[in-house]
Amino acid sequence: MLQVRKNRLWKIFTIFLVSSGGVFLILFSLNSTLDLFYTPSEMLEADIKPEYRIKLGGMVKNGSIKRKGTATNFLVTDFVKEVPVTFNGVTPDLFKEDSGVVMLGYYLDGIFKAEEIFAKHDENYMPPELSFEEEKI
Amino acid sequence: MIGEIAHFLSLSAAVLLILILIFNVFFSFNKIHSNQLTLSLRLFNQACFLVFVSFGMYIYLAISDDFSIVYIASHSNSQLPVFYKVTSIWSAHEGSMFLWIVFLTGWSILFLNSLNKNHPLKRLTLLMLSLIILGFMLFLLITSNPFERILPFGVIEGADINPILQDPALAIHPPMLYLGYVGFVIAFSYITAYLFNGDFELQWEQDIKNWSFVAWIFLTIGITLGSWWAYYELGWGGYWFWDPVENVALMPWLASTAFMHSLFASSKSNVLKAWTMFLGILIFSLSLFGAFIVRSGIIDSVHSFANDPERGLYLLGFSGFISLLAMGIFAYRIPSLNSSKLVVIGSKESFLSMNNILMITSIFSIFLGVTYPLIIESISGDKVSIGPPYYNTIFAPIILIASIFIMISVDAAWQRSMSLRNISLTAAIPSVFSLIITYVVWYATGIFSILAYIGIFSGLLILTSYFVRVINNLFNNRFINKGSAIAHIGLGLLFFVVSMNSILSYEKNLNISLDQTVAVDESVTAFSFDDIKVIKASNHDIISAEVSIRQDGKNVLLNPQKRKYITRGQITSESAIQATILKDTYLTIGDQLENGSWTFSLKINYFIKWIWISSALMVLGMLITIFKQKTS
Structure with missing residues (x-):
């Protein structure tokens, strides 16, 4: 050469x-810009430090949505365990009871503080990890 | 019946393409017959014609509400206006793939017939194009057949198009984007043909230059339309989310931008030939990669189509094969491609090459961002996602360095080295000016974000250096490349306004009862919830709120709505946007609480209009460049 x-x-x-x-x-x-995804059971098992931002995905439990002022409180479940969530702001159009939701936020003092809520623009959407879990049940 | 005919025509097109390939490969072993090319071209034209007719019939089927066809039944509805019946064709996977193929054949047939009759690369280009079109045709017909019937009887009514897609901007966004993606098939096939052919005396830049420029325009418009739509329709108030699907559109855009810059250097001073070819191949390979990401469902995104491993596997195999074929022949030929000339350090092309490297670095970073979650998941099983902070942190330094090179290259000359003294002279005014303005912005807003200020400073660097050049042009009659100046001013503006938007915009959430008035902040002194009512529309119910706000001493009326679509039961928000030259007031209605009050989200977004203007400037600059070449 x-x-x-x-x-x-x-x-x-x-x-x-x-x-x-x-x-x-x-x-x-x-x-710090990588967000790990958890289901409620996984999150409760893992030791999540309050300063870690994570993604939590599950189903919004039926009858659990409570709105007060601009805050929305609800339970997110993977049909095994459930976690209380609080969110401040207007929730997306497809956010409703008995449907899938993915949130970005922090877990502290037993409550998941969601900063962002993603609901896919498709009424049949369910987080892929969950549809798998549901099949097992 | 028409459905079957259309299906048959598409199948015949595929068969014709197979014939072309067999025929040419078989006869290539013998000496080439003089009318072999004529025959192949005729067959190719016929194949393309069949595709067009087949697609035309498909449009007819959609308009005439043939709900015995699965795809039309699940994406259209008899109540839709004709316009949306047509656009419903590209609202999901099968139909949009069909459109993609139509554009592929359209570009190919135009390009091949524009080439001189005895052009030495015509036959090889034709073969490459046939191979690519055939690959997609088979993909369409085998894995995603849009003609599939519901047997034995069709349904009476279609399931309707997703309401958020019933929108003029989104109706033309996919065609524009696809025209861009697919347009680079010309550069790809032609360069591959050139490399196979092996005659390196041949001039190749001129033949594909304008085709690629036009494709770039479509890609730019397509991306901007998508961003615009997301901004006003999705109710998030953002225009870019670093979603994987946006990223796979940005990669070919960056590659094609690098490609045309390198093409200028290559045709002006005969350098970077091999590099330009590499980029020409890379753009379409990235388009193929994008098609794989979007259509395989491998990545979870708001855009992605339904998950289907079969499609994913086919596309991965096919795109991999085509890209590796081109890259392989490129690697094989690279020793004979080396241009005898080297880039002169300090010349215009040297700065241009530096920015080319930066663009490749950004493509690589985006690629990493898109694939990293997949890699991590397959290694450790952890599910991770990469958000905007990653991209912002990576892009800020790249944009800064690129802007410095753009600033210097404004005054640099082709093939001649620029002295350090001249470089400092060029850089002096813009640097000082940009620093001052950046400081003023910081002082005035009191907000600090290192990334945003890097963006503001970079944008100003480009803007001021071009303004200096424009002034020089007006008063000292110095030459200015109009197209390039306009496009780069657009780019500088984009960096500036996007960064300004990120530090100035804010959001307030309100909980308010009917007939109540609250003060929000110094700018929005009064927010009154005047009325709320339910309206019945043809295919949806509307909850419409009337809100009057007093903003900066002016009264503004806003009508945010929520719509419930009857056929799908889907709810969408229609944000009310009051746009002024500087900022948008963006109001979305939330939910009703038990005590009867409602929640609202009020967003004040700065410089949004200027984002669209900057991208329009880039397109305008490109148009001027194309037009100027034609006349000269």
């Missing part, structure tokens, strides 16, 4: 290595 070509190959290789290395470093230092 020509020396020039060899050099160029090394250059390209170095650029690639440096840039991908950079991205990997950023990614690992950004562990």
